[in-house]
Each structure stands twice: as C-alpha cells, then as structure tokens.
Amino acid sequence: MYLREAKLSDMPTVGRIGARAFIDDPLFAVVEPGRYTYYKDYEAGWVRRVREKALKPEARVILAVDEGTEEITGFAIWVREGDDPAAYHWRNEGGILKRIEFKLLSIEDKITILFSPKSRSEDPAALSRLDEAIEQAAMGTWSQEGRQIRWHLHILGVDPSWHRRGIGGLLVSWGMKNGAKEGAICSLESSPAGRALYEKLGFKAVGVWAPFEGFKEKFEHVTAPMMVWQPDTAEANGAGKAKTANGNAIKDGSVNGARKGE
Template sequence: MYLREARLSDMPAVGKIGARAFIDDPLFAILEPGRNAYYEDYEGGWIQRVRKYFLKLETRVILAVDEESKDISGFAVWVREGDDPAADRWRDEGGILKRIEFKLLTIEDKITALLSPKSRSENPAALAHFDKAVEQVDATIWSQEGRHIRWHLYLLAVSPSWRKQGVGSLLTSWGMENGAKEGVICVLESSPAGKSLYERLGFKMIDVWVPFEGSKEGFEQLTAPMMVWQPGTAKANGAAEGKTANGVAIEDGSVNGARGGTGMGKAIDPL
C-alpha cells in the first residue's frame, strides 16, 4: 500500500468510494434519507463533493493505493488552514492549473445545477442546519488561539472491501507527518466508533460537537468527538505493525470518516 496525491481524473472513483463508505453512516441517514432509493443521485453528489474539495488550493486529497492492483482503497481530505508562511506555501503549490480548473468547473457546476433536477436523496432542511453548524464550530472551537493554524482532516473514507487493514491509519499519518515537520497541530471530528483509533494514534478529545443541537428534526443524538494531535506527543507513524515502501506506517485498524461535507462542510462516519 502506498500514498499519492489525487488528480482531477481520480474524482469519479474517489466519489464512488465515499458514497459506498458512508452509505450506512448515521449522518448521511439524516442528510440523504433517499440515498438507497435514489443511489445514482447520492453517488453523483459525492463525486461533485470530492471534486470541490480537490480544487481548493489549501486542500490535498490523498489516496491509498494497492501496490499490485493499483486500485484506490481509500482517501483522505487534508486541509492546511491558517495564516502562517507554511500555509501560504501549500496554497501557492496548488498552482495556476487548479485555479483555472476551479473557475471552469465552477461555471460548469452552475450550469449543471440550473439544468439538472435537484437530488432526490437529500433532505434540504437538514443540509441547511448542518451547514450553519459547520460555520459555527469553525468560528468558535477551531478559530481559538493555538488552533487556527492546523492540518484539518475533513474527510476520510475507506472502501468497504479494505476496512480493518490499516488504510485509515495510513491516510491519517500523512497529515500527522506534515504536522510534525511544521510543528502544527492536526485536528478532526471523529465518529464515536472511530475515537479509539485516533486515540491510539495520539489524538486527544477536547470537546464534543452536536451538529443538530436545537434542530426541529430532533437529531441531537448525533455527536462527534473533536480531537487534536500535538506534535511530539506521539510519532506521526504511530506504533506500527509495518511500513510501506515510502516509510509510512500501517497500523491494524481503519476508520471510514472524520470531517467531510455536504459541500465544504463536515461529516461523521463509523468504523
């Protein structure tokens, strides 16, 4: 297993992995209640979602790839947030090509949205509430002094056929290694089921996010541990069972999601 950065041409395959990985996720049961009845709409939304992530200059979509088959086994969306020189360098490295692609595809998406029917899998009210909750948590918890400069794991998805084989840990280690090099924290919102994996990697819970708090739909039971990894508290490659050819450790265990989104927001997914 090895890691590589995604290309725009990878986005259909990446979106399909996300759709499969999150099909039974409690959050998407709320956001996309019609995902099973209208799977094509649901999958199409995922492809559009990961493409938008990919085109952001501060974002890196990292793929875990099987060495023999070259199949993508999972992906992580890591975002370098902050106003420090290292964050500026990551944005600059996004390059002119991403800027051109972003403008062209934004126009394409607007035309598609006008001509295409709305997704039949989505719950618009729940999506709107969730987007506001994302803005609020960004403006409060993650904007505090000492946290605004960070690597943020927005989304992590593992193909169902590759679960429990260390793919989640491998993808998480990419951000941790960069955080260690730059001396900045790594943060994420985990599912309750994924919390123990991140704790084994050295993350600590600092709070619990309740994205539907106060919602009229009554989804307050959905919670997400908010977790932080500090450089120096644990090795970026964890207590590994083995390593890939590029030196990134693989630990037994994986997780399907951390922070993902309805557009550029967050999502929670169990093991």
C-alpha cells in the same frame, strides 16, 4: 499500499468509495434520508462534493492505492488552515495558472449543478444546517488560540472491502507527518466508527460537535467528538519523528504523484 494525491479524474471513484463507506453513518442518515431508495442520486452527490472540495487550493485529496492492482482503496481529504508561511505555500502550489484553471473548473461545476436535476436522496434543510454547523465549528472551537494553524481532516473513507488493513491509519499519517514538519496540529470531527483509530494515533477529544442541535429534536443525538493531535515539539523543530499515542513513529505518509487538473 502507497499514497498519492488524487487527480480530478479520480473523483468518480473517490465519490463511490465515500458513498459505500458512509451509507450507514448516523450523520448521512440525516442529510441523505433517501440514500437507499435513490442510491444513484446519493452516489452522485458524493462525487460532486469530493470534486468541489478537491478544487479548493487549500485542500489535498490523498488516496491509498494497492500496489498490486492499482485499485484505489481509500481516501482522505485534508485541508490546510491558517495564515502561516506553510499554509500560504500549500494554497499557492502550482502557481497562478493552476489557480486560474481550478477556479474556472469550479465555476463550470457550479453552472452544471445549477441546471442538474435535484437529488432525491438529500434533505436540503438538513444539508443547509450541516453547512452552518461546519462554519460554526470553524469560528468556535477551531478558531481558539493554538488551533488556527492546522491540518483539518475533512473526511476519511475506506472502501468497506478493504477494512481492517491499516489503510485508515496510513491516510491519517499523511496529515500527521506534514503537521509534525510544520508545527501544525491536526484536527477532525470523528465519526462513531472512527474514534478508536484516532485515539490510538494520539488524538484527544477537545469538545463535542452537535451539528443538528436546535434543528430537529429527533436528530440531536447525532454528535461527534472534536479531536486534536499535537505534533511533537522536537519534530516541529526538525528533529525526531511524529509519534502515535503509544510513542511509536507513525507510518510513512509520503505521496507519489502530483495534484493535477485532470
């Protein structure tokens, strides 16, 4: 299994994996109540959202790929937050022409969405509330001192047919290794299914995210721990290796390939 950065041509596959991986997740049960009845709409929504995130200069979509078959088995969307030199480098990687290209593609996508049929799977009010909750978390917990400079794991998805093979940990290690090199923390909001993995890797809960609090009472039980991984001080200074909670060096998170606007 190896990692590489996604190309835009990978987004349909990434979206399909996300749709399968999260179909029974409590959060998506709220925002996509019609996901079983209108599965194609639900899947198309996933493809649209991962492509939209991939077009942001601060985001990197990292893929796990099987060496034997070249099948994409999982993905992680990492977002580099902060105003430090490393964050500036990630946002501007590829130069001005690449940024213009991605901006034009983003505008093209917005026009396409405007004239596309509305998804029958989604609850627009719940999605709007979720977007607000993400912004509130960014301005609240994640804006506190010591947390602005970070790699944020926006979402981690592994194809259900490839579960329990270490793929999730490999994808998380990409952000941890970059965080260790740059002296940046890693942050995330965990799904119920993912918490054990993150704790094993050394993440610690720093709060509880309740995206639907005050929205509809029946959804207020849908919460997620907000978790942080701190890089080893020695690694941040260029020595040693990033460690898991057990003190073991994390797996190699190097990436083959480059971010391309295909």
